[in-house]
Amino acid sequence: MIRVPVARLRDHIGQTVTIAGWAATLRLQRAMQFVLVRDHSGTVQVTHRRDGTALDAELDGLTPESAVRVTGRVSDNPVVNLGGLELIPERVTVENRAATPLPVDDRTGPEGRLDWRFLDVRHRPAARLVFEVQTTAERAMREFAYAAGCTEMHTPKLMGSASESGAEVFEVGYFGRRAYLAQSPQFYKQMAIAAGIDRVFEVGPVFRAEPSFTARHATEFTGVDVELAWIADVEDVMDFEERMLAHVLAAVAAGHGEQISELCGTRVTVPAVPFPRITMAQAHEILGAPGARADLDPAGERAVAARVTERTGHEFVFVTGYPASVRPFYHMRPAGEPDLTCGFDLLFRGLEITTGAQREHRYDVLVRQAAEKGVGTGPMRDYLNCFRYGCPPHGGLGLGLGRLLMALLGLDSIREATFLFRGPNRLTP
Structure with missing residues (x-):
């Protein structure tokens, strides 16, 4: 499966592509689900309106830093802060669900970060x-x-x-x-x-x-x-x-x-x-x-x-x-x-x-x-x-x-x- 780096998504507006990365931030609301997916080149917002399909549950089951593949349509949305783009998902594959809680966060000191480099x-x-x-x-x-x-x-x-x-x-x-x-x-x-x-x-x-x-x-x-x-x-x-x-x-x-x-x-x-x-x-x-x-x-x-x-x-x-x-x-x-x-x-x-x-x-x-x-x-x-x-x-x-x-x-x-x-x-x- 060919994946597209996040940094190159603007070249694929209107197209269906697959990205692969980590679930950096989760905002799972009653009507909408927003997941920021980060790869080595950048971060993109995955935007899904709940529709009662298996996709709702797949996104609800994500944990921060889970490794995921997302296939969806690249949409130009100037309201989105991350480069004015979002991905409307059609399929989400959880390759490896991250354990919770994470052992490091923004408050972790230098030596603790080295332990989890x-x-x-x-x-x-x-x-x-x-x-x-x-x-x-x-x-x-x-x-x-x-x-x-x-x-x-x-x-x-x-x-x-x-x-x-x-x-x-x-x-x-x-x-x-x-x-x-x-x-x-x-x-x-x-x-x-x-x-x-x-x-x-x-x-x-x-x-x-x-x-x-x-x-x-x-x-x-x-x-x-x-x-x-x-x-x-x-x-x-x-x-x-x-x-x-x-x-x-x-x-x-x-x-x-x-x-x-x-x-x-x-x-x-x-x-x-x-x-x-x-x-x-x-x-x-x-x-x-x-x-x-x-x-x-x-x-x-x-x-x-x-x-x-x-x-x-x-x-x-x-x-x-x-x-x-x-x-x-x-x-x-x-x-x-x-x-x-x-x-x-x-x-x-x-x-x-x-x-x-x-x-x-x-x-x-x-x-x-x-x-x-x-x-x-x-x-x-x-x-x-x-x-x-x-x-x-x-x-x-x-x-x-x-x-x-x-x-x-x-x-x-x-x-x-x-x-x-x-x-x-x-x-x-």
Whole structure:
């Protein structure tokens, strides 16, 4: 049976069609029966004048959120608020009658909505919009990456040794020995560069065993990773990202700008390139702490971003020149400035969404920097071997897709930017 999406009913005025969706609202009066049926594209009013047929009883037996198919004639009725259309039913099929009462309603708090996420997303257009925007954003990222010569890779998420520092990783049993869930595809991206794959692109799961209970942290999230070979310096990496994000926001604005404004109350602005850049030293001057060496905390990121927006009108800003003390051992350090790194963070509306850097590709320097950080090189033998046989200069970035959506849509928490959130206290549903 072919169904017609609610959003396309105006193309079928006067015709008999079938729609399929959920009974969103019921007004079952003595003489008239009104049912608002909602599908993924919109909501339409089904209007039936009681006539003593089986249709009366079928509609009377509906419960809120029951899954139904309705066959009827599309009628143009300007009195109806929902687009001036209604459906005069000829047949109603209840595919699945919803139990009552529903476990969530408009008064349910955030954690309760997460317990019943499928009902939450089904019921709230703003929640469904998140995933429509996510689809558009990912498609635009891939379009840009492919056009820029990237090869899409799928790196392992099970590792024989803990990546990077060994902290913040989940340990799992693996045929009688220990394995770890990858907290980043970083080392594998670099292996791909050493393998002669010129530009690497990946969208995949990332796992962080951080006991963080903030609005922007998750223990499992989707990462967007890029690695570029033969770069001149870290500016090549930032140039790639800013052009990619300008392309993404242009696609989102074109596809969803009006809906985002209506449902989320925020405007999608396509950014001009290049994005503003400030050093970490300049950031601390903005915060009134010149000479500070610490990483920026969330309040500091918001304050710095607000100042940059005030000065430039730009919602993005790269923060560069991070101290080596707060960056991984594999970040390259500028010539003559061993205390700094060729790394950056990207802030969007005050939220850190990306970390990137030029990598250290010289084997001896890499081993020395690992030793300085107290990182044991034994478990990383396979990774380090990549740099012994002609690895080119390279750099890359890791972007949190949920954080991008959170900032773009003005969401209060990354929980709302994730279909089924995972955090320290949540493994269900």
